[in-house]
Amino acid sequence: MESQKRFFLQEKDIPTQWYNIVADMKNKPLPMLNPQTRKPITVDELSALFARGCSEQELDSTHQWIDIPEPVRNQYKNYRSTPLVRAYGLEKALDTPAHIYFKNESVSPVGSHKLNSALAQAYYCKKEGVTNITTETGAGQWGAALSYAAKVFGLELAVFMVKISYNQKPYRRLIMQTYGAQVVASPSMGTRAGKDIITANPNYQGSLGTAISEAVELAMQTPNCKYVLGSVLNHVSLHQTVIGLEAEKQMAMAGEYPDIVVGCFGGGSNFSGISFPFMRHNILEGKTTEFIAAEPAACPKLTRGVFQYDFGDEVGYTPLLPMFTLGHDFAPAHIHAGGLRYHGAGTIVSQLLKDGYMKGVDIPQLESFQAASLFAQAEGIIPAPESAHAIAATIRLAKQCKEEGKGKTILFNLSGHGLIDMTAYDQYLSGDLTNFILPQEEIDKTTSKLEHII
């Protein structure tokens, strides 16, 4: 019989604090700027948009550990710890000497890691007397998570869902509605941002950038309403560190420590969540673990983007963020990994990439689905198209281990399952999927404008 397959923590061992890597970073991220004044943004300014609790965390560069509020921890207990799983099936299928582990965030009630931050943000809003919140969602993982979190803490939620997903992915919209959220296709006629875009291009199928603009606008114009974001920002990454903190304890239970940690990369939250707790040992103790962010070849901000101040949204409502970006009006091809179709990387991750603590790899769409299918048949879990990028990167590494005869220990984050994404698998199985090769001119076109921002 194989050795232990899955590792869980006792409820009492679920982390009580999140890990704030900024406190340990030698080079701090450049400051976010107020888009009006172009000066470093303050907690007060941020709090106009976000809950104050989140705004404080966003700019906190001194506290290494931040307490997880008890009501949030109580909610975490509903699905955490998530299992750390030894992927014996995948190892066997690849005939690799590598030890492959994955953190299975897909067993959360909403099917992904997104709930870790959704619960925290909804809690801070509620605590501060907020009654209404807004957000955007692409494929719908984040929207589903926040819809449940809003219900838990008694908040009214409006979700702007990218129009193409709204139409093509009715299941996730229905999940949000089942939890009681209002879901609006973006661009909509209900905001100035949406109306302007529809007027200019009536057939525009939406983008995360546009949906963010709409959600921000509605939040700013509604009394007692805050905006909530599912990735990119520092406080979101902070909340996701519960993943890596658990994984660290669970890897110890397995008697191992990762040589390589892999996560897929959209805005950075799941990658940060699994990576930062391990990366702190690189920063503080000189460990040499490698950190690999797997992004889609169709939206390669880490491997082919520029490091520049840029907006988080299409219209330019958000603070200016110093980040690796393809430009805030970059419109990525319609790959199935909707959660990875975002133009920029968070400020912390961007600084860490610059400083060589991590690296990006870009995965073509077909390779991601080949990896996903192999994983499904070997481990039983059909992964989300986003998570499939982490699996593809892991498979590359495991094959390299085989070539080199090295038994490295690889840990990746299975950020979500793909049971709501079966139409994507349908296209793959039918041979209708293609790779999107992004021409350099397109990147140049949207990034060349950025130099004028500051």
Next chain:
Amino acid sequence: MESQKRFFLQEKDIPTQWYNIVADMKNKPLPMLNPQTRKPITVDELSALFARGCSEQELDSTHQWIDIPEPVRNQYKNYRSTPLVRAYGLEKALDTPAHIYFKNESVSPVGSHKLNSALAQAYYCKKEGVTNITTETGAGQWGAALSYAAKVFGLELAVFMVKISYNQKPYRRLIMQTYGAQVVASPSMGTRAGKDIITANPNYQGSLGTAISEAVELAMQTPNCKYVLGSVLNHVSLHQTVIGLEAEKQMAMAGEYPDIVVGCFGGGSNFSGISFPFMRHNILEGKTTEFIAAEPAACPKLTRGVFQYDFGDEVGYTPLLPMFTLGHDFAPAHIHAGGLRYHGAGTIVSQLLKDGYMKGVDIPQLESFQAASLFAQAEGIIPAPESAHAIAATIRLAKQCKEEGKGKTILFNLSGHGLIDMTAYDQYLSGDLTNFILPQEEIDKTTSKLEHII
């Protein structure tokens, strides 16, 4: 902070044996009959259709405990133990003094309890040198589970999927195909059974009974091929007892023992799985736990069926089973709980119902979705329409506890999640769902023929 929310077993404490309740039953179930000879069927006869390992288990009335083969146990480790969860959220929403627990089988890779038997049956087939297997599936939970199990043990699988589900539930079909199975809409033109039905009624949308006939026929006509069934039969219930055996240990960890155990009821496998290990203490030690099987009001074999010998399939290929039945050509209304649309109950459960060890309750469709929505908003998990029947029955009991001021301990089986069933929720949310009230004449029509069978 609340007390512990979820209970897991250590891997070493996952059951090593299944529990065979027949060995403990004072009144044994009546024998299955060979449809040709009308004499009690033998292991040799059954083995023409099923794996010998399963056939032996099917007729075993002497061994109380049956070893789980190590390769099956190794596969169980991929997702077992499943969590036992204290439903604090649901208790609060109902303001009930009842303690509500559920066994969360929805976290299996395929999203339901069905994998527990699929892995066992695929294993026995493989061990006996079988290369091809056939089965049927309604909503697709069983088909998805067997598709993965077939891949694990290297078997070729053909799934006959009820035509209405094939067309209306493409996601589950795609899940099966992603695991590598062949999926055929039933009735098909590839079998005599299917061809006859299509000829008589070209628009027939299929039924489980018909799909079973087709799968049995193909298995009988294909060399080295066996038929595999997902519920109803004794060996399937046997494999599912791993649910209740785990739950018994986990309830002990919680310091409780159930006053009432609830499962939804189609053919009986998930209900049997959660119930039998607890019921043995009623049989052997005189405990007084209540066992409630929740069936749809549209397919009420336990509450309104007759106890008679009947076929398991439409055409009459299967052995004759002594069971509570609505008649093998009963065509239930198209409720969304496809897995509960089966005309008969397994022989063990039927005997236990006759002997008063359990009882059935029938749940109207709207009540099941009201319960499902409440549960989703209170506990985060969107349940399968089938499992929603167990939730609805549990809610009735918890409300009764409130009225009577009694703090009973209720355990139900959350047999699967509903993420692939969101179109059903769509109809519910849109107000388009109706209750199907089954006229007594319909039951009389299909059950009156049964008296002539033996």
